[in-house]
Amino acid sequence: MVTSNFDYFAPTSVDEATSLLSRYRGEAKVLAGGHSLIPMMKLRLAEPGVLVDIGQIEGLSYINESSDGVAIGSMTTYREMANSSVIQSNYPLLADASAKVADLQVRNRGTIGGSLAHSDPAGDIPAVILAIGGNVVARTRRSTREINIDRFQVDLLTTSLRDNEIITEIKLPALASGTGTAYSKFHQPASHYAITGVAAVITVSGGTCTDARIAVTGAGDKATRARRTERILKGKELTPAVIRRAASRAAAELEDSLNEDIHASAEYRAHLTQVHAGYAIDQAVAAAG
Amino acid sequence: MSTEITVTVNGTEHTASVEPRLLLAHFLRDVLNLTGTHVGCDTSQCGACTVHLNGEAVKSCTVFAVQANGSEVTTVEGLADGESYSHVQQGFWDEHGLQCGFCTPGMIMTAEALLKQNPNPSEEEIRAGIAGNYCRCTGYQNIVNAIGAAAKAGK
Ligand SMILES: Cc1cc2nc3c(=O)[nH]c(=O)nc-3n(C[C@H](O)[C@H](O)[C@H](O)COP(=O)(O)OP(=O)(O)OC[C@H]3O[C@@H](n4cnc5c(N)ncnc54)[C@H](O)[C@@H]3O)c2cc1C
Ligand code: FES
Ligand code: FES
Numbered sequence: 033m034v035t036s037n038f039d040y041f042a043p044t045s046v047d048e049a050t051s052l053l054s055r056y057r058g059e060a061k062v063l064a065g066g067h068s069l070i071p072m073m074k075l076r077l078a079e080p081g082v083l084v085d086i087g088q089i090e091g092l093s094y095i096n097e098s099s100d101g102v103a104i105g106s107m108t109t110y111r112e113m114a115n116s117s118v119i120q121s122n123y124p125l126l127a128d129a130s131a132k133v134a135d136l137q138v139r140n141r142g143t144i145g146g147s148l149a150h151s152d153p154a155g156d157i158p159a160v161i162l163a164i165g166g167n168v169v170a171r172t173r174r175s176t177r178e179i180n181i182d183r184f185q186v187d188l189l190t191t192s193l194r195d196n197e198i199i200t201e202i203k204l205p206a207l208a209s210g211t212g213t214a215y216s217k218f219h220q221p222a223s224h225y226a227i228t229g230v231a232a233v234i235t236v237s238g239g240t241c242t243d244a245r246i247a248v249t250g251a252g253d254k255a256t257r258a259r260r261t262e263r264i265l266k267g268k269e270l271t272p273a274v275i276r277r278a279a280s281r282a283a284a285e286l287e288d289s290l291n292e293d294i295h296a297s298a299e300y301r302a303h304l305t306q307v308h309a310g311y312a313i314d315q316a317v318a319a320a321g
Numbered sequence: 322m323s324t325e326i327t328v329t330v331n332g333t334e335h336t337a338s339v340e341p342r343l344l345l346a347h348f349l350r351d352v353l354n355l356t357g358t359h360v361g362c363d364t365s366q367c368g369a370c371t372v373h374l375n376g377e378a379v380k381s382c383t384v385f386a387v388q389a390n391g392s393e394v395t396t397v398e399g400l401a402d403g404e405s406y407s408h409v410q411q412g413f414w415d416e417h418g419l420q421c422g423f424c425t426p427g428m429i430m431t432a433e434a435l436l437k438q439n440p441n442p443s444e445e446e447i448r449a450g451i452a453g454n455y456c457r458c459t460g461y462q463n464i465v466n467a468i469g470a471a472a473k474a475g476k
Binding site: 035036037071085224 | 340384388454
């Protein structure tokens with residue numbers, strides 16, 4: 033399959049890349065790992081007139097730890113995150129989810145910035161970052177802004193990123209002590225995309241949940257916080273009954289937007305979401321120690 | 322608009338003027354006549370087109386040739402040293418890791434990458450490692466054996 037024609041630019045700095053995006057605003061798309069964009073272009077679901085390849089820019093691929101948390105460069109690949117000891121120790125669910133994306137070859141190319149910007153309804157990373165919390169750093173030719181991840185995913189394949197902006201970094205907060213994390217997904221066996229995936233970040237103090245962020249992917253039109261589940265957990269002693277009740281509400285926010293396709297009906301997705309919410313919460317609580 | 326690219330393939334530098342939309346798989350097959358790299362699904366699923374880009378296994382049907390500008394590419398043609406096959410190639414030969422052979426170049430390139438990351442994989446790790454490569458003939462058993470044999474030979 034052949035994509036439509038486009039003009040190709042391989043800038044070597046973010047400034048040059050953002051200038052190109054401004055110059056060709058409306059026509060241009062950023063090319064990162066290409067593992068969502070190129071398949072879409074081959075199917076002619078996307079026909080950008082200009083591609084700005086950010087793969088030749090030095091210094092967009094890094095994982096930096098500081099006292100505030102961890103900053104991840106937007107071109108960091110799944111493989112780099114899965115293998116990073118900083119990610120493994122600070123955000124075990126991100127290392128685990130990265131290792132479970134697709135297959136070895138896709139993990140060598142796909143990037144954290146691309147997966148967030150693409151916002152695939154079945155993507156793993158959007159839910160994981162939503163559960164961790166944090167900011168997406170977006171740059172234009174003239175300015176830099178930070179977008180809270182809670183305001184980033186807007187709709188199916190749609191984010192609050194503007195078409196002249198490039199994601200340069202993802203800033204994740206340091207997690208409180210006593211926090212456990214987990215990602216539990218039921219994957220489509222061929223592509224490994226999530227039919228449902230639940231990310232849980234739970235802080236426990238003396239058996240009581242003091243904070244919880246739970247996010248669901250695969251089931252609805254975008255990665256979504258399961259706020260009712262979070263509310264049931266917060267402030268409660270984490271007994272099996274409380275966890276079960278919380279998990280049973282994990283698809284509540286998604287009622288109007290449940291996906292239905294050849295892989296799973298809406299009803300089945302809702303059920304799987306509850307089951308995997310239970311797994312993710314149990315594992316996160318166990319990990320919190 | 323054509324773009325001039327220089328790519329080092331199996332140790333030889335090639336410069337060519339290509340359309341930006343030319344995929345790396347077609348650059349290798351149609352421009353360089355290296356037809357060992359196969360195109361199976363053309364939709365990023367089957368792994369028949371797997372090559373190494375700067376030492377990492379990638380699906381060359383999902384990379385534009387222009388993205389490989391300035392890079393090193395290794396294809397299945399670049400593995401043997403004269404008559405001497407790589408451990409993975411020899412493993413596929415000895416264990417009969419193929420039937421029609423269509424998936425084999427991609428399987429071999431993925432297996433090479435897998436063994437570089439993990440020289441001593443368990444059977445489960447081998448199966449997970451080739452999750453992005455489909456074989457429609459063998460049922461995978463002999464492929465898994467072949468990769469296991471290559472790991473042993475590499476010790
Ligand atoms: C066979 C296969 C299986 C897959 N399975 C899974 C899976 O199991 N789980 C999963 O989560 N994903 C899966 N994916 C998708 C994969 O994770 C993609 O790599 C990812 O969704 C996009 O990242 P990318 O770097 O490849 O982005 P690209 O494809 O390059 O870009 C995607 C979109 O994001 C924009 N973009 C990219 N980077 C930036 C940036 N820094 N700033 C602004 N905009 C940007 C692009 O313009 C484009 O619109 C699969 C893909 C394939 C081909
Ligand atoms: S031809 Fe590239 S993955 Fe099938
Ligand atoms: S040997 Fe025929 S597809 Fe694998």
